[in-house]
Amino acid sequence: xxxxxxxxxxxxxxxxxxxxxxxxxxxxxxxxxxxxxxxxxxxxxxxxxxxxxxxxxxxxxxxxxxxxxxxxxxxxxxxxxxxxxxxxxxxxxxxxxxxxxxxxxxxxxxxxxxxxxxxxxxxxxxxxxxxxxxxxxxxxxxxxxxxxxxxxxxxxxxxxxxxxxxxxxxxxxxxxxxxxxxxxxxxxxxxxxxxxxxxxxxxxxxxxxxxxxxxxxxxxxxxxxxxxxxxxxxxxxxxxxxxxxxxxxxxxxxxxxxxxxxxxxxxxxxxxxxxxxxxxxxxxxxxxxxxxxxxxxxxxxxxxxxxxxxxxxxxxxxxxxxxxxxxxxxxxxxxxxxxxxxxxxxxxxxxxxxxxxxxxxx
Amino acid sequence: xxxxxxxxxxxxxxxxxxxxxxxxxxxxxxxxxxxxxxxxxxxxxxxxxxxxxxxxxxxxxxxxxxxxxxxxxxxxxxxxx
Numbered sequence: 001x002x003x004x005x006x007x008x009x010x011x012x013x014x015x016x017x018x019x020x021x022x023x024x025x026x027x028x029x030x031x032x033x034x035x036x037x038x039x040x041x042x043x044x045x046x047x048x049x050x051x052x053x054x055x056x057x058x059x060x061x062x063x064x065x066x067x068x069x070x071x072x073x074x075x076x077x078x079x080x081x082x083x084x085x086x087x088x089x090x091x092x093x094x095x096x097x098x099x100x101x102x103x104x105x106x107x108x109x110x111x112x113x114x115x116x117x118x119x120x121x122x123x124x125x126x127x128x129x130x131x132x133x134x135x136x137x138x139x140x141x142x143x144x145x146x147x148x149x150x151x152x153x154x155x156x157x158x159x160x161x162x163x164x165x166x167x168x169x170x171x172x173x174x175x176x177x178x179x180x181x182x183x184x185x186x187x188x189x190x191x192x193x194x195x196x197x198x199x200x201x202x203x204x205x206x207x208x209x210x211x212x213x214x215x216x217x218x219x220x221x222x223x224x225x226x227x228x229x230x231x232x233x234x235x236x237x238x239x240x241x242x243x244x245x246x247x248x249x250x251x252x253x254x255x256x257x258x259x260x261x262x263x264x265x266x267x268x269x270x271x272x273x274x275x276x277x278x279x280x281x282x283x284x285x286x287x288x289x290x291x292x293x294x295x296x297x298x299x300x301x302x303x304x305x306x307x308x309x310x311x312x313x314x315x316x317x318x319x320x321x322x323x324x325x326x327x328x329x330x331x332x333x334x335x336x337x338x339x340x341x342x343x344x345x346x347x348x349x350x351x352x353x354x355x356x357x358x359x360x361x362x
Numbered sequence: 363x364x365x366x367x368x369x370x371x372x373x374x375x376x377x378x379x380x381x382x383x384x385x386x387x388x389x390x391x392x393x394x395x396x397x398x399x400x401x402x403x404x405x406x407x408x409x410x411x412x413x414x415x416x417x418x419x420x421x422x423x424x425x426x427x428x429x430x431x432x433x434x435x436x437x438x439x440x441x442x443x
Contacts (some may be wrong), residue, residue: 324415326381
């Protein structure tokens with residue numbers, strides 16, 4: 001049997017979409033100039049940037065003037081959330097315990113009153129959110145795939161939505177006041193974030209101003225990359241019905257294969273989830289060891305276990321869900337992941353886990 | 363914890379990283395009788411999450427945590443089967 005080399009870590013970064021490559025190459029030669037200048041090359045760059053705004057807006061169902069490009073998803077989160085906090089008399093922010101670290105670090109930096117809202121074992125917040133002036137809620141979790149009920153909490157309080165894990169793959173949840181996305185997670189280039197600020201949202205830049213065309217961002221725009229990100233987003237949205245259905249079924253098969261391994265817990269909501277992502281934890285298995293063992297067999301996966309983290313702390317997401325943090329594997333499918341690759345992974349996984357456990361006589 | 367629990371067995375897992383403290387717990391839980399308590403002394407930050415998760419998955423009772431004399435966290439597990 002041959003093992004195809006399968007990249008199963010699209011939630012860290014999706015391979016470049018062909019539509020992005022094409023747009024990027026075309027724009028590299030035309031989009032170099034300063035879009036603020038009045039000469040022809042400047043107008044060309046401006047046109048490309050305007051097209052990128054329009055394409056993103058159309059793909060997401062928002063207004064073009066609600067779209068800003070930032071230098072990363074993290075920067076879009078920081079600007080979006082902190083800009084909302086700066087614009088109003090905010091004393092108190094509530095967020096789910098499973099928000100991305102970009103949200104948590106932004107709130108730490110803000111130094112206001114912050115309440116973390118616990119989640120259930122699937123990773124979803126339950127019941128009413130506490131009193132707060134602003135809520136920070138992700139659309140779906142980047143580690144376990146569980147979707148958050150953003151719509152249910154959006155009445156009466158402005159919600160910042162970190163949509164980095166889902167943008168392009170799923171529609172934006174209703175009720176967002178500002179939202180963030182990250183192009184390399186949908187098949188655009190790295191170094192492009194998308195910040196959305198509703199026209200009705202009060203928002204003030206939390207960082208030094210810049211004399212660019214877009215007051216919500218700063219620095220010289222990466223015009224070719226913005227166009228590539230927009231082209232990939234349009235393509236992903238156009239393809240998502242087909243891709244999501246295929247990936248959802250593949251993930252179901254991986255969930256079943258992992259659940260069949262003794263002392264292994266598949267975590268996250270089995271149904272109300274991202275289509276392309278699944279996480280499970282195997283008792284008595286070292287996270288770093290399983291990632292490396294799978295890599296030797298050609299499978300690239302991620303892990304939330306402490307031994308694979310730069311901080312040596314286990315994933316705060318898994319900890320908040322009260323599930324096992326060691327022996328953790330996150331599998332996320334790319335748009336071109338095949339059934340054969342999934343079959344090979346499902347076949348290899350029990351052996352890999354058994355081999356590691358054998359070292360400990362367990 | 364309000365009621366002091368006297369463990370029948372204390373496992374010194376200081377300096378061990380995950381999953382070693384939980385492996386040690388799994389290996390040694392049968393050294394105590396059903397109803398008795400095993401204490402896992404572990405400074406690995408994952409142990410705080412993984413000992414209770416192990417108890418849930420292996421259907422043992424997680425009693426709670428206190429601290430060893432040197433201040434290192436100690437996680438208490440009652441063998442129920």
